[in-house]
Amino acid sequence: MADKTLIPPRTLQGFRDYPPEVMIPRERLIETAKRVYRSYGFSPIDTPALEYLEILTGKGGEETDKQLYRFQDHGERWVGLRFDLTVPLARFAAQHIHELGTPFKRYHIATVWRGERPQAGRFREFMQCDFDTIGTRSTASDIETALVIHDLLRAIGIRDFTIRLNNRMLLTGLLERQGLVERSSLVLRALDKLGKIGVEKVAEEMVAMAGATPEQAREVLKLAEISGSNDEVLRQVEPLVAGNATGETGVGKLRETLAALAAVGVAEPFVKLDVSIARGLDYYTGTIFETFLNELPSIGSICSGGRYDNLADLYTNQELPGIGASLGLDRLLAALEKLGLVEKVATPAPVFIPYFDETHLHDYLRLAAALRTAGIGVEVYPEAKKLGQQLKYADRRGFRIALIAGQNEFDAGVCQVKDLQRGEKQDVPLTGDYSELIEAARKILC
Amino acid sequence: MADKTLIPPRTLQGFRDYPPEVMIPRERLIETAKRVYRSYGFSPIDTPALEYLEILTGKGGEETDKQLYRFQDHGERWVGLRFDLTVPLARFAAQHIHELGTPFKRYHIATVWRGERPQAGRFREFMQCDFDTIGTRSTASDIETALVIHDLLRAIGIRDFTIRLNNRMLLTGLLERQGLVERSSLVLRALDKLGKIGVEKVAEEMVAMAGATPEQAREVLKLAEISGSNDEVLRQVEPLVAGNATGETGVGKLRETLAALAAVGVAEPFVKLDVSIARGLDYYTGTIFETFLNELPSIGSICSGGRYDNLADLYTNQELPGIGASLGLDRLLAALEKLGLVEKVATPAPVFIPYFDETHLHDYLRLAAALRTAGIGVEVYPEAKKLGQQLKYADRRGFRIALIAGQNEFDAGVCQVKDLQRGEKQDVPLTGDYSELIEAARKILC
Numbered sequence: 001m002a003d004k005t006l007i008p009p010r011t012l013q014g015f016r017d018y019p020p021e022v023m024i025p026r027e028r029l030i031e032t033a034k035r036v037y038r039s040y041g042f043s044p045i046d047t048p049a050l051e052y053l054e055i056l057t058g059k060g061g062e063e064t065d066k067q068l069y070r071f072q073d074h075g076e077r078w079v080g081l082r083f084d085l086t087v088p089l090a091r092f093a094a095q096h097i098h099e100l101g102t103p104f105k106r107y108h109i110a111t112v113w114r115g116e117r118p119q120a121g122r123f124r125e126f127m128q129c130d131f132d133t134i135g136t137r138s139t140a141s142d143i144e145t146a147l148v149i150h151d152l153l154r155a156i157g158i159r160d161f162t163i164r165l166n167n168r169m170l171l172t173g174l175l176e177r178q179g180l181v182e183r184s185s186l187v188l189r190a191l192d193k194l195g196k197i198g199v200e201k202v203a204e205e206m207v208a209m210a211g212a213t214p215e216q217a218r219e220v221l222k223l224a225e226i227s228g229s230n231d232e233v234l235r236q237v238e239p240l241v242a243g244n245a246t247g248e249t250g251v252g253k254l255r256e257t258l259a260a261l262a263a264v265g266v267a268e269p270f271v272k273l274d275v276s277i278a279r280g281l282d283y284y285t286g287t288i289f290e291t292f293l294n295e296l297p298s299i300g301s302i303c304s305g306g307r308y309d310n311l312a313d314l315y316t317n318q319e320l321p322g323i324g325a326s327l328g329l330d331r332l333l334a335a336l337e338k339l340g341l342v343e344k345v346a347t348p349a350p351v352f353i354p355y356f357d358e359t360h361l362h363d364y365l366r367l368a369a370a371l372r373t374a375g376i377g378v379e380v381y382p383e384a385k386k387l388g389q390q391l392k393y394a395d396r397r398g399f400r401i402a403l404i405a406g407q408n409e410f411d412a413g414v415c416q417v418k419d420l421q422r423g424e425k426q427d428v429p430l431t432g433d434y435s436e437l438i439e440a441a442r443k444i445l446c
Numbered sequence: 447m448a449d450k451t452l453i454p455p456r457t458l459q460g461f462r463d464y465p466p467e468v469m470i471p472r473e474r475l476i477e478t479a480k481r482v483y484r485s486y487g488f489s490p491i492d493t494p495a496l497e498y499l500e501i502l503t504g505k506g507g508e509e510t511d512k513q514l515y516r517f518q519d520h521g522e523r524w525v526g527l528r529f530d531l532t533v534p535l536a537r538f539a540a541q542h543i544h545e546l547g548t549p550f551k552r553y554h555i556a557t558v559w560r561g562e563r564p565q566a567g568r569f570r571e572f573m574q575c576d577f578d579t580i581g582t583r584s585t586a587s588d589i590e591t592a593l594v595i596h597d598l599l600r601a602i603g604i605r606d607f608t609i610r611l612n613n614r615m616l617l618t619g620l621l622e623r624q625g626l627v628e629r630s631s632l633v634l635r636a637l638d639k640l641g642k643i644g645v646e647k648v649a650e651e652m653v654a655m656a657g658a659t660p661e662q663a664r665e666v667l668k669l670a671e672i673s674g675s676n677d678e679v680l681r682q683v684e685p686l687v688a689g690n691a692t693g694e695t696g697v698g699k700l701r702e703t704l705a706a707l708a709a710v711g712v713a714e715p716f717v718k719l720d721v722s723i724a725r726g727l728d729y730y731t732g733t734i735f736e737t738f739l740n741e742l743p744s745i746g747s748i749c750s751g752g753r754y755d756n757l758a759d760l761y762t763n764q765e766l767p768g769i770g771a772s773l774g775l776d777r778l779l780a781a782l783e784k785l786g787l788v789e790k791v792a793t794p795a796p797v798f799i800p801y802f803d804e805t806h807l808h809d810y811l812r813l814a815a816a817l818r819t820a821g822i823g824v825e826v827y828p829e830a831k832k833l834g835q836q837l838k839y840a841d842r843r844g845f846r847i848a849l850i851a852g853q854n855e856f857d858a859g860v861c862q863v864k865d866l867q868r869g870e871k872q873d874v875p876l877t878g879d880y881s882e883l884i885e886a887a888r889k890i891l892c
Contacts, residue, residue, distance in 0.1 A: 069517075
């Protein structure tokens with residue numbers, strides 16, 4: 001066998017394996033997101049990874065079109081792998097909204113693929129983690145979206161974050177007043193770079209790319225000078241849109257949203273008006289969000305989204321307004337690791353039972369079963385190897401507790417309970433229902 | 447807009463959307479599987495959906511090769527979508543086992559794709575739900591695999607099932623004694639059809655396809671006549687392999703496995719020896735499992751697996767023996783539905799709060815937040831529509847409780863708690879911390 005040709009085991013460039021120590025915190029984060037989404041009545045959906053190519057290329061810009069994994073299937077249909085979860089949601093909503101009814105609140109946590117040039121921290125396969133409310137224009141949904149983001153970050157264990165809030169209507173109002181509304185897409189794309197390239201460069205880009213005059217650019221960039229508490233920001237922004245209905249509506253919606261959030265205890269510093277954020281995408285039309293970790297602002301927004309007027313106009317004539325946001329799972333995981341908020345373990349079970357004495361396998365199995373019934377995960381080592389070897393394995397995997405019993409212990413009616421983190425050990429009586437052992441394990445795990 | 451050409455919203459043939467009422471029980475089942483796998487120390491892993499084509503076609507039979515979704519990527523590499531989770535596990539293990547160490551216990555719950563001809567209940571995209579222990583030949587892992595299957599079905603809420611157990615060594619021993627070992631693959635493939643086509647047809651196939659003599663076929667099919675309790679089966683099978691080392695080892699391992707299972711209370715009727723099951727796949731070499739729902743045996747095995755000697759010989763010279771099994775998620779869900787074990791809801795939150803009085807949005811939000819903090823999911827309707835409309839929505843979604851408060855209720859300091867399933871309602875005092883409302887909701891939900 002040794003001289004046959006082996007196929008080299010490797011993954012494609014831009015793709016990666018998730019071993020246990022990466023996957024365990026990942027699954028934990030996904031479960032937290034699901035729990036929070038569900039607690040607000042968002043329902044899970046899923047859609048196929050493969051769609052008709054025409055569905056996927058319908059709205060895509062040149063950039064996404066280039067990145068699409070596309071091919072002909074067995075029936076010679078042109079198909080593609082989804083590159084986000086918004087296009088599938090639009091197709092899904094257009095197809096099913098009559099049975100689903102509105103408002104329709106869904107979350108979708110799934111893999112997407114983009115044939116991008118691989119670069120540090122960017123992959124060709126990654127997971128998106130979206131939630132949306134479709135079929136209503138009510139500001140109550142904008143408020144709720146901010147609450148979900150807030151609860152989600154708290155549930156993950158993050159205490160120091162800022163949800164930055166703006167409303168596209170405010171920006172549109174300002175551009176209307178400046179006679180720039182025809183060019184709003186390019187102007188906002190420039191504005192969106194404010195955090196990265198600064199006021200001067202943004203002004204230059206507005207002039208060069210969007211055809212604004214220097215005066216117009218200066219007026220728009222007054223937004224960047226606005227600062228202070230949320231109330232102060234509102235006061236400063238009002239004159240910039242005074243007399244413009246769109247802009248005034250935008251300011252009113254921001255005020256309404258902030259008041260409701262404050263009523264449930266979600267206020268500054270967790271929610272901060274930032275009238276200069278624009279979000280690149282054209283399809284946002286109302287409230288927009290970005291979320292930053294204050295200890296790591298440089299990694300960018302970890303949860304962004306906003307309100308749109310019409311989700312699915314490529315696939316249906318029915319207007320589907322909505323609002324949603326997307327948790328940046330990989331970015332957040334990278335950040336949690338940097339902040340030391342990810343526990344490094346390679347086992348999902350906290351308790352390890354070495355298979356110490358070959359004649360006692362049934363006892364080990366019974367003990368493990370009792371702990372599992374009590375809700376405590378247990379791994380029994382499968383081979384009666386030397387204890388030292390087994391404990392090395394337990395260390396490498398990151399078990400918290402070892403329950404050690406050989407012939408001496410069974411004779412004495414005890415089991416050694418070893419706290420592998422603290423290095424402490426104690427003998428605990430082995431009773432018929434293992435209740436004292438379960439108690440001892442619980443104490444260490446709490 | 448109305449006269450522009452729409453892209454028809456549709457999914458590819460053999461693919462499907464999962465709306466909430468399908469996805470909610472599906473997620474619940476997946477979470478149960480994860481919980482049980484983890485409780486035995488199996489760790490999650492994931493691997494890319496796309497792999498180098500040569501990795502995927504390495505071992506595949508003609509059938510899987512034909513079904514592979516394959517294409518050239520942006521770098522003109524030939525790639526394919528994974529068609530199962532065993533080939534990726536083999537590649538993963540070959541690549542990483544030196545860092546992972548053995549025994550390595552992993553679960554992998556992920557989507558796979560096969561371009562099969564679509565037929566009732568078969569899809570081109572489906573989910574697999576596997577767990578395996580790699581790097582040990584110890585029978586303790588065989589025992590554990592059966593325990594996991596048992597715990598998993600119990601955790602799902604199934605009480606009436608049978609794990610059918612056999613050992614390939616017993617079959618190999620019998621074939622060795624009959625001089626059929628060179629043809630074992632074809633003989634076992636025929637034997638595998640016993641449940642479907644009966645003894646006579648299997649005998650015919652053994653003669654026609656595997657080149658056995660009618661006498662040899664008759665000897666092998668003595669297996670099909672063996673019945674009774676596990677002890678009785680062991681007694682009847684012993685003479686069939688007497689004097690053959692492989693067969694005797696197989697019988698010994700079955701005895702050892704059954705004794706250990708019985709020691710933790712997993713005995714007949716949950717575990718049943720069935721010496722005539724063979725499992726089609728060539729690579730099984732030891733213990734094999736199939737699991738049937740006794741009320742729906744016709745749907746076939748819902749959890750199958752077995753022991754193999756060498757997982758990854760295409761990718762590494764390191765021998766990797768192991769054992770694993772796979773839960774048939776879609777088959778099981780179909781069965782649960784038939785058995786009435788799937789609750790039909792389209793919301794993951796049990797409590798509904800109608801947005802009844804526009805001036806009280808902050809109160810509704812506060813009440814919802816208090817319930818969520820107490821661990822109870824709540825959806826607040828986003829628009830101040832007529833109460834009747836909102837309650838119809840609640841009915842359609844399947845909420846269990848509605849908490850109704852308009853101006854009258856707020857004036858009286860109460861909230862109406864309506865059990866939407868039983869149609870009962872009561873007024874509960876609206877206190878500052880909402881404790882009585884939380885209590886009332888809890889009572890209904892318990």
